[in-house]
Amino acid sequence: MFYLDKKALQDQPNVRTLNKNVDWPAEFAKRSKSARYPALKEYYAQGVVSPETPISEVPLVALDFETTGLNPKTDSIVSIGLVALTAQRIRCKEAHHWIIKPDTELKTKSVVIHGITHSDVASAPSFNSVLDALLQHLQGKIVVAHHKDIETRFLNAALKHYINEEIVFPCIDTMALEARFSRTLKRTFLRSLLGQKTPSIRLTDCRARYNLPYYRQHNALTDALACAELLQAQIATHYPEQTAPISAIWC
C-alpha cells in the first residue's frame, strides 16, 4: 500500500459499507455474463465462495500495491505483490511480484518511500500487459489487503483506464478487522480516563501485537506477505476454530 502520513493513519479507516449486503456469488454470475474483456470474464466465471463457507476452507490471496500517490484518478500503480494463502498456510511458492511502468510520472516523494526508481520502471511492463496474469492469480480467491481502499480503487481505476470495464470483489481488510477487534479497547472507561489512545492499526503495529516479526515495509511483495501473516494471526486469535463464515470478515 502507499505510505500514509501519520495523520491519515491515526484516523479510523474509511470502511466502505457499500458492499456489505452484496450477494457475491450472484453478482459474480451476473458479471461473468456481462463482462467483455476475456480475462475479466474468466475471473468472474470462476465465481466466489458462498458467504457461509467456513473461514478455514476459503482460498485467499493477499494483495498489495505500491502507487505513485494516493489519488487513483491522477496516480498509478508502480508495483504489485501477491501471495496465496489459507487460514492455515501461506504459500510463498505462489507469490508474484511485478514492477509496472506507471502512466503518470513518478513523484520524488513516492520514490523515497517504495524505493522504485525511474530506471527501475523504464524497462518495466505496462499495467495492461500483466493484467491477465494478475486476474488469473486472483480468480477463485478472496483478496486480502491492509487498508483495502488502495488496492480496490486503484485496480478498478486501472481496469477502467485500460479496458473500460469495472471490477468489484469481496475483500478482507486486515486494517478494518483490527479496528473492529480493538474497538472494545477504545471504549473502556479506564482507558479514556487514563487518556490512552486507541491502539495504532498501522501494519507494523498490528503485527507486533500478534508477536509477528518486524518486516521492512514498502515492498509490495513483503507487504503482501506481512498482510497475509497478520490475517492468519487475526483469525487464530479471534476465530480459533475457523468455523465462522467468511462473511464475518469480508466486506
Next chain:
Amino acid sequence: MAIEQVEVTDFFQRHKPFSDLAVQELSELASGVEIAYYKAGSPILTFGQDNDQWFVIRSGAVEVFRRDGELYNRLGEGNFFGELAIMRNRPVRFPVVALEDTLVYLIDADTFNHLFDNNEQFADFVEVEDRSRLRDSNADKKDNNSLLTAKVEKLIGQLPLILPPNTTVQEAAVRMTEEGVSSVLISNDQVSSDADTDDEELVIGIVTDVDIRSRLVAQGLALSCPVTDIMTSQLTSVQSHQYVFEAMMLMLKHKVMHLPVLKKSQPIGLISHQDILRYESQNSLFVVKSIFTALNVDELTALKGEVQACFSRMVHEDANSQMIGSAMAVIGRSFKQRLLELAEQELGPPPIPYCFLALGSMARDEQLIVTDQDNALVLDNRFDPQLHDEYFNALANFVCDGLDRCGYTYCNGGIMATNKKWRQPLKVWEQYFSQWIEKPTAETLLNSAIFFDLDGVWGKKVWADTLNRLIRKKAYKNARFLACMARNALLRTPPLGFFKDFVMETDGRQTNSINMKRRGTAPIADLIRVHALSIGSKGRNSFARLQDVIESKILPPGRGVDLRDALEFIAMVRIRHQAFDLDMKRVPDNDIEPEYLSDFERKNLKDAFQILSDAQKFMKYRYQPGRHL
C-alpha cells in the same frame, strides 16, 4: 517462477545451518517455504500425525513433549523441529505446542532431504544422532598457537649440545659457555653407527650448570674428571609431539629443570624450565614454585590470586580440560604438601609414618578453581590412639584449616582428615574398602564414589597404591557391587528438561541456572568410574579411564568417543564460566546462567547431556542385577 521473499531470505541468512548455504540454494529455499501462525497454546504437531514438513521458528516459542506428556524441550527463534519424522519417515513422536504466539516457516520434505543429502555441513548441523558436531566444536579450540596447546617442538631453539662420555667436565664447561647453554647431553659411545638404533639409548645422561656446581665444585672433584662422573643418568625425556604442557608436568613430577626432546629416539633439542617460564610467568610451574617457597600459611594464602590468574590464563589460551584439570590438581597437591611440611615443622616429626590422601577430583587430576577439600589420613598399623591421635588430629587440623584459607573450602560432608573416621590405620582402611565392596549400603556407596578416586600426596604414598590395588581387585567383576554403584551413579540425571527454561525471558533476566558439576561432570565421572571398576582399569583420570573402557570394547561402538567429547565439552563450559566469573571479579561457581551461553553452546550442551543420558541408560542395562557381565 517462484519469487523470493526478501524478509524470509534475510532470516535464513542470519541463522545456522541456512546461513552456510550457497546463495542460490538459500534463495530457492526461501521462495519455497510455507508460513503458518499458531496462537499460544495451540498444537502444532500431534502424536502419531504424519508430517512432511520441517518447522523453523521465525518468532515465538514452542514446547516439545514426550509421549507421556513430560516436557522435553523448549525452542525459540531460529530453532527447528519435525526433522525426525521426516528423516525416519515415521509419524510424529514428540508432540509440539505453541508456547507463545508463534510464526513458523515450513520447508517441505523434498527440499529438506535434498539439502540434507547434498550438503554435509547442513546435515551435520541438523542430524541429532550425529554427534560429530560436538567433536568439531572441541577440536576448533585447538587450532591456535597458544603455549599450552603448542607442541614441545615449538620451544626448541637450537640443536642440543651433545658430547661423548669421555669429555672432561672442564671441556664440557668450555663448550657450554661457547654455545651459551646451561646443559649438555652425553651421548652413548657403545652405539655403533650402523646399528639399528631404534632400541638403543643414544643419550645416556645430562649435565647441567647446577651439576657442575653441586657435584663437582662443591664436592672438590678435579676439573679433569669425565662428565659421566657428575651426569644424571636415567633421563626423563619428552617426545617432540607431546604438548608443552605435558613437558611442564614431567618437570614437576620428576623435579627436573631440563628435558631432552626426542624425535623417536633421536635427541633434537633440550628445553628448560626457563624456556617455559620465559613465555609464561603465571603458569602452574611458577605457582608451584611459589607454593614451595612460602614460609608460612599466610604466604600460602597470598598465592590464591596467582592460582586464579594461572587458571584464567590457561582458559584464555584454550588449554583443554585435561590440562587445566591436572594443572589445578598439581597446584592443589602442592598446597597440601607444603602445608604438611609446615605442619611437621611446627608439630615435630610424626610419631609413626602416615600417608596423606587426596580424594575425588584432585585425585582424578580434574580439579578446577571452585573446589572443596576431600582428604583423609592413612596411618601406620602400629597406630595407638592413646599415643598418636593427638598429633595427627593437630596435623589434620593444621592442613585442613590451611587449605580452607587458601581457597579450598571445608568439605560439607566432613570427608576430611580432621574427621576421626577418616584418620585410620591402613588395616582399618582395608576393612573399610572390603566392606564397602562386599556389603554395599546406600551410605557406603556414596563413600565409594568419593574414596575410590584416591591418590597419595605425602608420606607413605605406597599405601595409597595398596588401597588402589585392593579396590581394583575386589570390585572387578563383583557384579552386585557394580550394580549398586551403577544404580547410585544414576541418581544424578542430566538436566535435559532444564533447556525448557532457556527460551523465554525476553527482558534478559533469567534466574534459573544449572549446576554443571552436579548435573554434568560429576554424573559422567560417576558413570566412567563404574565402567572402569568393572574392567579393573588402573586409570584414575576420567579420560584415562574412559580410554581403558573404550579399549575394553564393553561400550557399543562410538559411544565411548561420544562420551569423551561430551565430558570435554561440559567441562569446558564449566571452566570457561568460572574463568568468566573471575574476569568479572565475581566469586566463581559451577552454576551456569543460560544468558551467558551462545546458541551454539546451548545446542552442543544439549547434545552432550543427551549423550550422558543415553550412556546412563546403557549403564543401567549393563549392570542390572543378575545380568552376566
